[in-house]
Amino acid sequence: MTGFDLLTRAADLDAADPLGPHRALFLGTNDDAVLSYLDGNSLGRPLTATMDGLASFVRDQWGGRLIRGWDEGWLGQAERIGDQLGRVALGAAAGQCVVADSTSVLLYKLARAAVAARPGRTEIVIDRDNFPTDRFIVEGIARERGLTLRWIDVAYDGGATPADVAAAVGPDTALVLLSHVAYRSGFIADVPAITGIAHDAGALVLWDLSHSVGSVPADLDAWDVDFAAGCSYKYLNGGPGAPAWAYVAERHLPTLDQPILGWLGSADPFAMGAAYQPADGIRRLVSGTPPIVGMLPMQDMITLIEEVGMPAVRAKSEDLTAFAVDAVDAVLAPYGVVLASPRAAQDRGGHITVDHPAFAGMVPELWQDGVIPDYRNPNGIRLGLSPLSTSFREVALAVGAIAARLEQAAHGAGADRLHPAARGAG
Ligand SMILES: Cc1ncc(COP(=O)(O)O)c(C=O)c1O
Ligand SMILES: Nc1c(O)cccc1C(=O)C[C@H](N)C(=O)O
Numbered sequence: 001m002t003g004f005d006l007l008t009r010a011a012d013l014d015a016a017d018p019l020g021p022h023r024a025l026f027l028g029t030n031d032d033a034v035l036s037y038l039d040g041n042s043l044g045r046p047l048t049a050t051m052d053g054l055a056s057f058v059r060d061q062w063g064g065r066l067i068r069g070w071d072e073g074w075l076g077q078a079e080r081i082g083d084q085l086g087r088v089a090l091g092a093a094a095g096q097c098v099v100a101d102s103t104s105v106l107l108y109k110l111a112r113a114a115v116a117a118r119p120g121r122t123e124i125v126i127d128r129d130n131f132p133t134d135r136f137i138v139e140g141i142a143r144e145r146g147l148t149l150r151w152i153d154v155a156y157d158g159g160a161t162p163a164d165v166a167a168a169v170g171p172d173t174a175l176v177l178l179s180h181v182a183y184r185s186g187f188i189a190d191v192p193a194i195t196g197i198a199h200d201a202g203a204l205v206l207w208d209l210s211h212s213v214g215s216v217p218a219d220l221d222a223w224d225v226d227f228a229a230g231c232s233y234k235y236l237n238g239g240p241g242a243p244a245w246a247y248v249a250e251r252h253l254p255t256l257d258q259p260i261l262g263w264l265g266s267a268d269p270f271a272m273g274a275a276y277q278p279a280d281g282i283r284r285l286v287s288g289t290p291p292i293v294g295m296l297p298m299q300d301m302i303t304l305i306e307e308v309g310m311p312a313v314r315a316k317s318e319d320l321t322a323f324a325v326d327a328v329d330a331v332l333a334p335y336g337v338v339l340a341s342p343r344a345a346q347d348r349g350g351h352i353t354v355d356h357p358a359f360a361g362m363v364p365e366l367w368q369d370g371v372i373p374d375y376r377n378p379n380g381i382r383l384g385l386s387p388l389s390t391s392f393r394e395v396a397l398a399v400g401a402i403a404a405r406l407e408q409a410a411h412g413a414g415a416d417r418l419h420p421a422a423r424g425a426g
Contacts, residue, residue, distance in 0.1 A: 041384030262287030
């Protein structure tokens with residue numbers, strides 16, 4: 001496939017894409033300065049509706065209702081959006097999800113609650129390639145509680161498998177913490193199988209869905225998951241620093257013992273009581289004031305996903321990553337680029353990673369070309385493909401630009417030798 005073929009094929013795929021028109025709902029998608037934005041799995045683009053919604057919230061709700069807003073709806077908003085997210089993207093019945101804190105803080109609260117629910121058990125199981133915050137959080141909890149970590153090693157293009165987990169868990173395991181979609185390889189873990197294996201060993205499971213929520217469907221209730229949490233600034237387009245969300249299975253709610261006891265997680269916050277009594281239900285996971293303004297953008301995106309439906313979102317995501325893999329094979333493999341993600345579409349989420357020694361330091365050059373992917377140590381370029389805002393043309397342009405930069409690195413070629421796709425030809 002030449003660069004020109006790549007763009008022609010991308011044009012055909014864009015023309016046939018039923019979700020293609022949704023791209024125009026996002027800000028900046030017609031911006032010529034950014035030819036290709038492939039980092040929506042780190043920070044999703046804003047919806048235009050969000051810009052207008054934020055302005056009207058400030059004017060009418062905050063500015064108009066002032067403190068009365070809390071009684072008129074803000075206090076229940078974290079649970080309402082949690083329920084909507086549960087219904088639309090998580091397979092979770094109402095009353096089990098809430099928006100709060102950051103993913104790191106929620107992982108801490110849930111992991112501490114899980115360990116508290118398994119007294120006498122001394123180990124936490126986690127994989128070595130899990131996202132740093134996940135590893136650091138359980139390292140901290142192990143230090144605090146005198147526990148041991150049991151590490152699972154995973155392949156560079158994979159993640160923890162049921163067999164890995166079966167070999168790691170035992171009578172001492174309190175908790176297994178894994179990611180549904182691996183942040184580097186994009187590997188999709190077999191959540192129901194792994195959850196079942198952990199349960200058979202008497203352990204609880206906490207899943208990090210940061211890289212799947214809004215891109216890969218989840219079925220948390222049916223999968224018998226205990227706890228889950230994830231970001232909302234990736235495929236939920238919640239904006240930089242948007243609050244995270246958590247899921248606690250209904251069966252754990254009455255006994256959930258989380259470590260950050262704040263007034264808004266108490267049964268009757270406005271009683272200003274002397275002693276903490278946890279609220280019934282998911283609100284007992286909350287500590288302080290809900291981040292109302294920060295929740296507005298994600299609500300717009302969850303509503304859009306609800307209209308489109310997760311099956312259509314996932315279908316587009318698989319098509320995008322399949323096209324990206326084909327393009328990598330045809331255009332980048334000849335330069336020695338290696339796919340560091342699963343080859344089968346059903347085994348990977350919404351991003352792929354490709355490795356090459358020259359990738360360290362290349363991303364700033366690609367930014368100059370108007371192409372924005374992600375870089376992950378030691379030498380991976382990550383192509384994050386947001387199903388509702390990424391076009392096939394963006395994939396073609398990015399792969400072409402990477403090829404041009406590799407060509408330059410190999411032969412010192414000038415800008416006139418840039419790959420046609422990198423120049424936006426076609
Ligand atoms: C798998 C995973 N967990 C957690 C986080 C981060 O959490 P926080 O929002 O607390 O920075 C990220 C991304 O930053 C992530 O990819
Ligand atoms: N949360 C981020 C941030 O505050 C700055 C830069 C990147 C991020 C990310 O989200 C990284 C992302 N979770 C990852 O998988 O690498």
